Amino acid sequence: MRILHTADWHLGQNFFGYDRSREHEVFLNWLLDRVEEYRPDALLVAGDVFDGPNPPASSQRRYYSFLSRLTEMDSHVQTVIIAGNHDSAARLEAAVPLLEDRRVFVRGFLPSLGEGRYEFSKLLLPLYDRQGRRTWCMAVPFLRMGEMDMLAGLRQQAGENGTGGVTGALATDVPEPGVCPEDSGNPNRYRMGVESVFDGLYQALSCCRQEGERAVILAHLQATGSEISEEDRSERIVIGGVESVLPEVFDKKIDYVALGHLHRAQKVSGREHVRYAGAPLPMSFAETRYRQGIYLVDMEEGKEVEIERIEFAPPVPLLRLPERPAALAEVLSCLSSLPEIREEREPESSRGASPDGQPDRRPYLEVRICESHPSVFMKEQIGQALEHKAVRLAKLVLENPHPESADREMLRLDMKSLGPMELAEKLYRKQHGEELPSDLQQLLLRVISEVEQENVGMV
Numbered sequence: 001m002r003i004l005h006t007a008d009w010h011l012g013q014n015f016f017g018y019d020r021s022r023e024h025e026v027f028l029n030w031l032l033d034r035v036e037e038y039r040p041d042a043l044l045v046a047g048d049v050f051d052g053p054n055p056p057a058s059s060q061r062r063y064y065s066f067l068s069r070l071t072e073m074d075s076h077v078q079t080v081i082i083a084g085n086h087d088s089a090a091r092l093e094a095a096v097p098l099l100e101d102r103r104v105f106v107r108g109f110l111p112s113l114g115e116g117r118y119e120f121s122k123l124l125l126p127l128y129d130r131q132g133r134r135t136w137c138m139a140v141p142f143l144r145m146g147e148m149d150m151l152a153g154l155r156q157q158a159g160e161n162g163t164g165g166v167t168g169a170l171a172t173d174v175p176e177p178g179v180c181p182e183d184s185g186n187p188n189r190y191r192m193g194v195e196s197v198f199d200g201l202y203q204a205l206s207c208c209r210q211e212g213e214r215a216v217i218l219a220h221l222q223a224t225g226s227e228i229s230e231e232d233r234s235e236r237i238v239i240g241g242v243e244s245v246l247p248e249v250f251d252k253k254i255d256y257v258a259l260g261h262l263h264r265a266q267k268v269s270g271r272e273h274v275r276y277a278g279a280p281l282p283m284s285f286a287e288t289r290y291r292q293g294i295y296l297v298d299m300e301e302g303k304e305v306e307i308e309r310i311e312f313a314p315p316v317p318l319l320r321l322p323e324r325p326a327a328l329a330e331v332l333s334c335l336s337s338l339p340e341i342r343e344e345r346e347p348e349s350s351r352g353a354s355p356d357g358q359p360d361r362r363p364y365l366e367v368r369i370c371e372s373h374p375s376v377f378m379k380e381q382i383g384q385a386l387e388h389k390a391v392r393l394a395k396l397v398l399e400n401p402h403p404e405s406a407d408r409e410m411l412r413l414d415m416k417s418l419g420p421m422e423l424a425e426k427l428y429r430k431q432h433g434e435e436l437p438s439d440l441q442q443l444l445l446r447v448i449s450e451v452e453q454e455n456v457g458m459v
């Protein structure tokens with residue numbers, strides 16, 4: 001059995017106002033070439049196919065055109081796709097009847113039978129190698145907090161009645177009913193819910209798995225013990241250990257775990273066979289140093305599982321200039337050294353893109369400035385400095401040269417006891433080192449009173 005594992009395509013991503021269609025096209029073409037080269041039995045796509053629940057029609061077309069070419073190219077290859085937290089599960093599953101004819105299996109939801117009971121067998125897919133030997137694929141779409149929280153509650157009740165499947169060690173971490181915060185859900189209950197889903201899946205697997213048959217898991221989740229980029233917006237929702245899953249859940253005679261969600265390719269807690277494929281394109285400037293690619297997994301009979309990384313060089317680099325945030329003058333001089341548009345024979349950049357006349361090939365740029373008194377003309381000056389440069393300005397980051405002590409002070413502020421005016425005054429003092437000017441104070445007062453009026457109106 002030979003598998004290609006990829007994840008987190010985020011098709012249709014709007015990158016600071018720029019369209020990434022061409023980059024995605026380059027990646028999908030590259031992936032088709034790898035399928036042709038390695039002839040896998042299965043392609044596993046571990047969620048976040050699209051960047052949002054309502055992706056642009058052009059990116060949906062790109063996705064279906066990819067699937068069409070893939071399945072035309074090789075009449076054996078089986079594709080399994082799960083929904084990530086960015087995908088709309090329903091939208092992804094809408095094309096199931098057509099796709100299954102082409103051996104493309106999509107799982108968006110955990111099919112519920114109500115009251116915490118699920119059709120686990122729907123998430124178990126038999127995959128076949130070219131000799132007809134079977135491998136089981138447990139396809140687990142992203143499991144949402146609300147549902148897992150409810151499931152954990154039901155399982156806990158059942159456990160108290162002596163019928164539940166939740167392990168004792170974890171059950172002790174669960175607070176009394178009614179104690180968990182109403183808004184964000186409880187991380188322990190999330191974890192318990194997911195574990196009971198996996199318990200159900202393992203039971204279903206043990207019913208159909210024959211002696212000697214391999215099994216893989218395809219899932220979109222955050223496993224504890226993996227590295228996340230603190231700045232990443234797409235991953236941020238789960239930082240702080242909220243929706244995370246213990247990697248022990250994978251330790252049950254599973255030959256390979258193909259994960260998606262974290263954009264940095266990695267093994268989880270030192271487990272060789274539990275991997276995040278990583279995103280094929282850097283999804284934010286926090287990811288500029290990641291190495292993009294996919295995994296090739298070989299599971300030959302009677303042999304150890306072999307895992308090989310196949311690197312992909314994204315066609316458009318992300319630049320952060322300067323390396324460390326600097327004063328405006330220094331930034332401007334740094335920008336002046338960028339290559340100009342349409343110069344003949346541009347040197348190829350290290351990642352194989354050439355900043356030529358085609359705008360969608362030019363690198364994305366994050367400009368990093370460190371100034372305590374930023375001028376209102378700063379943006380304009382940067383714009384001028386970049387006017388003929390073969391880059392696309394995506395993001396302007398402004399840092400304060402002395403934020404540390406002020407930051408710590410801000411952290412200690414009790415947000416609830418401070419009024420908006422006090423908060424604004426403190427923030428201004430922190431960022432500019434002086435008092436809030438009276439014109440701004442007046443303006444804010446007006447806004448506050450307007451908002452208060454509106455709130456009165458709504459009651």
Ligand SMILES: [Mn+2]
Nearest residue numbers: 048084085261
């Ligand atoms: Mn995700």
